[in-house]
Amino acid sequence: MTLAWLFVGKGAWWAIVGWTILLTGVLYRSLELERRFRYAQRRSLQAGEYIEHAAVMTAHALLWAVPMIALALAGSLTDLLVGWLIVMTLVVGSALGIVTAPICTIILCGITSASLAFGLIHLGFLQLTILPPIFFGLVTVGTIEKSRMFLAAKIAEAGVEEKNQVVSLLLREFEENGADWLWQIDASRRLRSVSPRFAYALNREPHAAEGESFVELLAGKTWNTGQLNQSLAELAEKLNRRESFANILVCVDLNGRKRWWELSGTPILDERNQYVGFRGVGSDVTEQRESSEKIAYLARYDTLTRLPNRLLLNEALSGALDYAAEWRTRCAFLMLDLDRFKAVNDTLGHQVGDKLLEQVGERLTALMGENEMCGRLGGDEFGVVIRDLDDAKRVTELSRRIIASISAPYNVDDHTLYVGTSIGSAVGPRDGKTVEELMRNADLALYQAKDLGGAEHCGFEPSLHALAEEQRQLEDSLRSALDNDEFELVYQPVVDANGETVVSFEALLRWNSRLHGHVSPAKFIPMAEETRLILPIGKWVLREACKRAMQWPPHVMVNVNVAPPQLLEPGFAKMVEEILDETGLPADRLEIEVTESVFLSDATVARTALESIMSLGCSVALDDFGTGYSSLGYLRTLRFSTIKVDRLFVQGAAQGNRESLAIIRAVVAMTESLGMTTTAEGVENADEAALIRGLGCTKIQGYYFGRPMAAREAISMLHREATQRSRIA
Template sequence: MALLGLVDPKDGDWVRLRGMQYSSLAQATKSRLACQVAAGIGVVALAWGGIPPLALAAWVLLLGLTLWRSHNHDMALSDADMRTLARSEIRAQRLRSLVNALVWSIPLVGFGPFLAFHVQLEIWAVLSILMTASAALAAAVPLGTLIFTAIVGGSATGLFLYSGHWGMSLITGAFILTVAIGATEGARRHMAARIAETGLVEKEEVVSLLLREYEEGDADWLWQIDTARRVRSVSPRFAFALERDAASVSGTPFIELIAGASWQSGDIAPSLRDLADRIKRKESFSNLAVQVNIAGQQRWWELSGTPKLDDDGNFEGFRGVGSDVTEARENSDKIAHLARYDTLTGLPNRTQLNESLSDALAWAAQFRARCAVLMIDLDRFKAVNDTLGHQVGDQLLARVSQRLRQEMGEHDMCARLGGDEFAVVLRDASASKHVETTAKRIIERLAEPYLVDNHTLYVGASIGSALGPRDGETVETLMRNADLALHQAKDLGGNAHKAYEPALHALAEERRQLEVSLRAALEKKEFVLHYQPVVDAGTEGVVSFEALVRWNSKEHGFVSPAKFIPLAEDTRLIVPIGEWVLNEACREAMNWPEHVRIAVNVSGEQLLGTDFSASVVAALAATGLPAHRLEIEVTESIFLRDATKAHKELEKILALGCGIALDDFGTGYSSLGYLRKVRFSTIKVDRSFVQGAAAGNPESLAIIRAVVAMADSLEMSTTAEGAETEREVEMIRELGCRKIQGYFFGRPMAAGDAKALFSSRHYLARQQVA
């Protein structure tokens, strides 16, 4: 039904197929017109004498009119395959086929009864030839043939029945059926052929277009050689790539052409030899990277080629495509270099270190020797970054890498792992104390001063080492064990070398278990605050307490603050722990007299990593503690991390009315700039100076006097820490410190004991004296 044009299925491009059907009518319209004219002449000749001439003339005129209209309509469909065919055009064509068939039925229906039987048969023979010609010449549109055959053939059948010739009517019916089947099958084959032909043409057009675009592109070209391996059919793009004109290139041996000057010297690149061998073996190749010499310049081409065979399978040469990939090759080399080397220092990176260590382990296992890996971490480098900026820090890292290179042996390698971490692989570490000697030499070399942008800088180095295969038979194990030793060296104060020991695993495991327990300590309510009193140096009355957190773990028992506080800072658990301490301390301070303040230690992670001032406001609001009764204690290290943000946060706290104490003054990277920019309420003198002064150390005495004098001039109070004996207390008073903190007046105590101090007789008596 779709082939006949009676329906248009939804699947398939039937709009286009219908256009292909009807456009073919125009191609055969002249042949059909000639056939019908010849048939009309034959009918007139056969009917002449039996039919009045006027009737014949009228029929001829009518036939001519229908043929003229059909011819014009068919010609109008010549471009139907290039546009959308209207349904009205299809209906008009069917109508003309119907009218034409009715006109041709007149010789049988109108003239036949008046003619002899043999004349009827002769006219029927002419019309049967016409029906057959219609099926052949209008094969693309079978519906017109079926309409013509059905009407004309039906007329003949009726005539023969009317004349009483039953056998002839049966023959006519069989002929009609045969023509109908033939027209339908012919239309089907015609349509399949047209579809195949159109598809082939489209493919050829697409291929031609792609080849043209390929040739006219900026990067690729076509190449072709004959059986003698000489270049043939030189394309413009190929000649351009060779920087030659096409005429001078044609007929030149392909390998000689792209080898350049190396062809004469015989020093041909291995990739060119590989290409020549593949061509010689008549072997296809794809994306073969070849180093060529074009106009004296070394370049990289990527070639693909396949043997060309004739119809009999005989070899005719090679043809293929090529492109210049020099830039991509150079970029690939750069990427490969970046993947294996550190961009800042030029040292190998972790990837290359792993490969080198793997080779060293294999060598040690083969020759029953020892290799070693040294993990290096710079001491005090962060202070350089924080104070002078990352640009100076990067230059310092470059200088460090230069010194490391100078300390390497012939078979050793140093690498940068990232940040201020480096590593060294010693291929042969079999000699006694070789690792220790190398580590000592590196520490001493890196400790020498650096001059960067008119700054004299000092850094140290902590080193952890592990021997292979004794301390690990794989790269991962050996580096992990060296890293454990490095952590131990850092914990010992840095600027030292520590060799791996199996016991370090136990320490690492203990740290891991402590971390797991620490993460759940707040939820399990394992933390408790103790309070150490701070007294007035004159009256010895309690003026404040310092809140000190203690951890009593259900799994590990009492854990020293010196152990869990650094762990909390490393894992950033110090932030929620610090917020709990702040809230708990403020809440407990509400149980003390109104003049007694509470001092809370705040770490750099807590102050700089969060909106700490908001936490202070929340704690004061929740507990109702007046802001002037809260004192925040910080150390000088916060200014080394981010001085600008530290100043802003402390200014916000001061604006709330809280006090700020500078703890451990004089033990770190002390700077008078801190005291000028931040209005500290208290400067705390470290216990090491107090003990030194009590022992008669003149430097300690001078430092305490200077701190007191400076604090007085800046209207700040001073607190001496670590007073344990009466002699130390008297000495502190003589030096002018206003407040004292130490075991002499009280150890850190539970909240209940701290509260009980204010109801004791001793305290009440002192209050009356005051």
């Protein structure tokens, strides 16, 4: 209207009215388009719409250029500058307002600036023509920069909006489908915005939990006592220090129900960086916690006796050793092994044996003090850890009480059972500075207690370790002795009691070790039986004895001792048959000697093996008669060819012992009635030989008639005997 007023009196009124009407129409259309472009960031702008807007703005600019040119033609510089000022205001307003289509402002500015430049040139003010290009350049740069900033802001705003939508979607999905839940508290630690899932975990309605004290709600009944558990105290401390935390395991009390929660949280700060509360996530991990505790229990406790197992005992002993090293005290470890427990399992079954072990565990637990821990190492072995040993006598006293308690009778499934225990002990750090050393040395002491007959306690001594090392080296040498040809057989003659002629030789094994020299059979034979090396060694003995016997006169037999592991080995009788075939020795010239101990492990298998050997034609002698168990029962079920009277009875009879004499007479009478022969062992002089002969023994064996000798000496002895018989004949 201001610009139109400048033309009053200077032009036709109808031109002014027409220009005003056209301008009003273009402005109306421009405003209409601007309303549509105001929300262009919410949709894609079509090319046709953009062109239409540019066209309208071009028309707008041209309409503004008309009065500018008209004022210039009128010759008034002042009016021209006033008109340009008015147009410049419109251009600046367009630059500030129309940011979605910067080309429109550039078109408006470009056309109006060109009209001003024309007017200035027409009026002759050439020095002022620099103003329109400068104005056009500044408006163009500003418009483009403002539009770029506007576009960047809209893009950022759209990105934030998209992220907010994604986060909201994820949170909603998390709350609806996840096992976890969100929690939030204010600066006073009171719950805010309680979600349905969190309220369910609290066992409350959301509105009821709103505003409740977070820590008080989790503490339950313990809140009033002021004694928060360690996990809750840690959570309260984190909240108090306003520290972020992750995966804190908290024990909560919800209406008397103990639950385990895993919580993570971070402080909330407002726009002024002021603390306003905490927000986090939580989950109920009670089932996982209980499963973990059960796994940990099973890893450290014996399921049968519910006592600590080997792992937990090791940990306890390790802690005791560390405590002893720190405070310069002592600790101790006791290793227990039940006596006669195997007999319970073999006769009544493992179910009864397991119940017996449970009662043993209960008795041990009852004997433990505050500073002691008992546990099961495995099988029928138990252990006791004494953490702080203030008195060395305490080990002996505790061992005595354990032996007395374990040895008392047990009632299991209407069976009255008796077992005992042997105990070996070691004191740390004197007897070992590590768990392995202390347990090993207690085990060595236990072996010593077993060797004493059981129901004994032995403490570790350094000599036991030396003995164990010697045994280990001896076992290593024994394993290679057969390959190194270190064994040899010697033969002790068995003579007829009346004619004193040789009727057989007993083959006896000797070991001349390259490392240890001559090793006593009493030392290496039990070791061979324990390690089952007796099987290949026994096979070699049987083959070698049969070979040598083939060099003797046909009437002379060979006696070979057979250990229980050999006899109980499947196929033993078959092996004997093969060796007889291989060497060519007649079966009736081989006599197998066994002791009563072969019937203690598996009497049925032993009896079957002996019957198979007898069926081959071999003889079977029962050695060391009278020193074992149930001998008469064996004699009733098996037809032995010979009963060998132990040398203890022979020596006792020689000394006039009435019991020994009675036993020998009874054995002789029994064997005569059963059709067996009797061999008296250990005869060392003529008087003993005469006594045994007078008691009625059939055969005699002992140093008086010959010590164990090499094979060539045995042949020489047989040659001498044959020569004497030929001279007498």
